[in-house]
Amino acid sequence: MKIKFTALVFMLTFVQTTLANTAEVAVQHFPNPSTVSQALQPLVSGEPPSFWNDHPKTNSEWHQWVDTIAAQTLKTLPMLKERMQVSVTATQLGNVNAFMVTPKTIAPYNQNRILLHFHGGGYVLNPGEAGTAEAIMMAEYGKINVISIDYRMAPDFLFPAAVDDALTAYRELLKQYPAENIGVFGTSTGGGMTLALMLNAKAHDLPLPAAIVVGTPWTDLSKTGDSYFTHEGIDNVLVSYDGWLGDAAKLYAGDHDLKEPLLSPIYGDVNDFPPTLLVTGTRDLFLSNTIRMHLKLRDAGVAADLVVLEGVSHAQYLMVSDAPEAQRYFNEASQFFDQYLAN
Amino acid sequence: MKIKFTALVFMLTFVQTTLANTAEVAVQHFPNPSTVSQALQPLVSGEPPSFWNDHPKTNSEWHQWVDTIAAQTLKTLPMLKERMQVSVTATQLGNVNAFMVTPKTIAPYNQNRILLHFHGGGYVLNPGEAGTAEAIMMAEYGKINVISIDYRMAPDFLFPAAVDDALTAYRELLKQYPAENIGVFGTSTGGGMTLALMLNAKAHDLPLPAAIVVGTPWTDLSKTGDSYFTHEGIDNVLVSYDGWLGDAAKLYAGDHDLKEPLLSPIYGDVNDFPPTLLVTGTRDLFLSNTIRMHLKLRDAGVAADLVVLEGVSHAQYLMVSDAPEAQRYFNEASQFFDQYLAN
Numbered sequence: 001m002k003i004k005f006t007a008l009v010f011m012l013t014f015v016q017t018t019l020a021n022t023a024e025v026a027v028q029h030f031p032n033p034s035t036v037s038q039a040l041q042p043l044v045s046g047e048p049p050s051f052w053n054d055h056p057k058t059n060s061e062w063h064q065w066v067d068t069i070a071a072q073t074l075k076t077l078p079m080l081k082e083r084m085q086v087s088v089t090a091t092q093l094g095n096v097n098a099f100m101v102t103p104k105t106i107a108p109y110n111q112n113r114i115l116l117h118f119h120g121g122g123y124v125l126n127p128g129e130a131g132t133a134e135a136i137m138m139a140e141y142g143k144i145n146v147i148s149i150d151y152r153m154a155p156d157f158l159f160p161a162a163v164d165d166a167l168t169a170y171r172e173l174l175k176q177y178p179a180e181n182i183g184v185f186g187t188s189t190g191g192g193m194t195l196a197l198m199l200n201a202k203a204h205d206l207p208l209p210a211a212i213v214v215g216t217p218w219t220d221l222s223k224t225g226d227s228y229f230t231h232e233g234i235d236n237v238l239v240s241y242d243g244w245l246g247d248a249a250k251l252y253a254g255d256h257d258l259k260e261p262l263l264s265p266i267y268g269d270v271n272d273f274p275p276t277l278l279v280t281g282t283r284d285l286f287l288s289n290t291i292r293m294h295l296k297l298r299d300a301g302v303a304a305d306l307v308v309l310e311g312v313s314h315a316q317y318l319m320v321s322d323a324p325e326a327q328r329y330f331n332e333a334s335q336f337f338d339q340y341l342a343n
Numbered sequence: 344m345k346i347k348f349t350a351l352v353f354m355l356t357f358v359q360t361t362l363a364n365t366a367e368v369a370v371q372h373f374p375n376p377s378t379v380s381q382a383l384q385p386l387v388s389g390e391p392p393s394f395w396n397d398h399p400k401t402n403s404e405w406h407q408w409v410d411t412i413a414a415q416t417l418k419t420l421p422m423l424k425e426r427m428q429v430s431v432t433a434t435q436l437g438n439v440n441a442f443m444v445t446p447k448t449i450a451p452y453n454q455n456r457i458l459l460h461f462h463g464g465g466y467v468l469n470p471g472e473a474g475t476a477e478a479i480m481m482a483e484y485g486k487i488n489v490i491s492i493d494y495r496m497a498p499d500f501l502f503p504a505a506v507d508d509a510l511t512a513y514r515e516l517l518k519q520y521p522a523e524n525i526g527v528f529g530t531s532t533g534g535g536m537t538l539a540l541m542l543n544a545k546a547h548d549l550p551l552p553a554a555i556v557v558g559t560p561w562t563d564l565s566k567t568g569d570s571y572f573t574h575e576g577i578d579n580v581l582v583s584y585d586g587w588l589g590d591a592a593k594l595y596a597g598d599h600d601l602k603e604p605l606l607s608p609i610y611g612d613v614n615d616f617p618p619t620l621l622v623t624g625t626r627d628l629f630l631s632n633t634i635r636m637h638l639k640l641r642d643a644g645v646a647a648d649l650v651v652l653e654g655v656s657h658a659q660y661l662m663v664s665d666a667p668e669a670q671r672y673f674n675e676a677s678q679f680f681d682q683y684l685a686n
Binding site: 033034035287298306328332 | 637
């Protein structure tokens, strides 16, 4: 950022007074970091997704937008499933749609364990099987059964539909597995859903799972937290809260305050939470979402481990299934679950 | 950063071709984060130190620069010592100058323990008692004796003088305490010195201490690591590698490669390191210096804990002695040592 500050202030003023509805954020470019794996470098140095600054207005526009992105994701799944050698079967937990993801080999110590997965996507993206990629990788890396929840989303179903589905699914799973044999995980919105489920399960006096893993969790749906500002234009996945992300937060929340704990778990009571592994990256727009929860958990005496990945923007560790960064995420998660789950 | 990228590229090109010797970096300004403590907010939203982009040329200029900054620091010490109620006494370990820092009350479980401290300052700053602030706070927060090493520095003494002093002092301390009753810690260069001492102690077949705490450690003296680039202008303490910092690295290293492990411990063999707590902040220029070491330690099977502080630039948690961020650093460090040190 080698520009003079006075000139910058002038340009800021100029651009801000000429803004339209979309976020005007400079996507910043940096030297390709030698400290990131070869496999991930093209993504780390690449351009943001073309849709980061889209702003669908009507329900119909949201559906079209979600469907277009989901279609792209679905194209990548057959190859991922083949590489990971897992089977994915549509099922239900209670009346909630889900996918059972089964690896070719289940480790002996995982025979009686199950992982419950919530996908990411801002409570709008990744409907149906499009939400299963993380579950597929976890099943294979961890050699463990995973059940991935296809929870209801906006614009058709607003808060608290998604967290209701999460609770229903978890309640049903408790009929099949003791809580101490269950782990829960997810990235981004899936991490937020995982944390919200803990709050909700506590409120309903359900036993909590043995451990949870939350990748770059969306713990604050309001634009609160330092890295929403400092990493704007640095994170090349989300780029800015003021892209599609903030719109999705408001769409899903409906009439509710964005800071209600089941929307933004950072405002909840995290006492008695199970051991928690949190993962983020040095460029992550959600760095603060992640570390604020980490600090809050530590304050509550919860066993909370933090891993920050070099050069990684939001959830980018999921995007190249055999990259060292993906291996690290799934291996750290697998070891964490193995450490805490009964069998 | 609400400026258009094409305009930015133009300005970058323009400015880079008209640069003089000093770094031209835009110091960025962000909304005052509500997620940072009231006590630290003035610093987080404040201007960088006036000297961040100074570039002393001769030994005489370096001395004058160091002395000016040390004089400012020394003015703050009487009040800090009074508030912390510690005594500071000049002493030696072997032939190395040091300060014995004794709290008013030593916790019963700390009677037979000692912490060895290395101060920060890029191998040039904080000579003599100016380097004791962190040791003073640790002694009081931890209710434990601390011995702070006044190691030799550039420009008068180049690498490996500092690491030689560290080894000499540690070797002497081993005559007074069993290794399992010793903890070692430091921030920035002090964190780098702590890690380099582990490498050096291994190479000399000395027993390693029970645990170490490294705050935002300078693990890579070359400009390698993502946050040197992404957090340039965001960190308002160091601001940029291309301020005084990079000059100090090259000055201290002399003819040596900046990537020699005793200069840049990230390139060392960290197998068998003691349990390590690492602390950094979301705005830290050394975020990558810290998390790269954290990941490397985990890969080596070392028990390594990471804490990232919200909104905090390089070593800023040391700067307001009763801020919650300072409390967190020193309390996390104290608990970590208590967990691993014998008594």
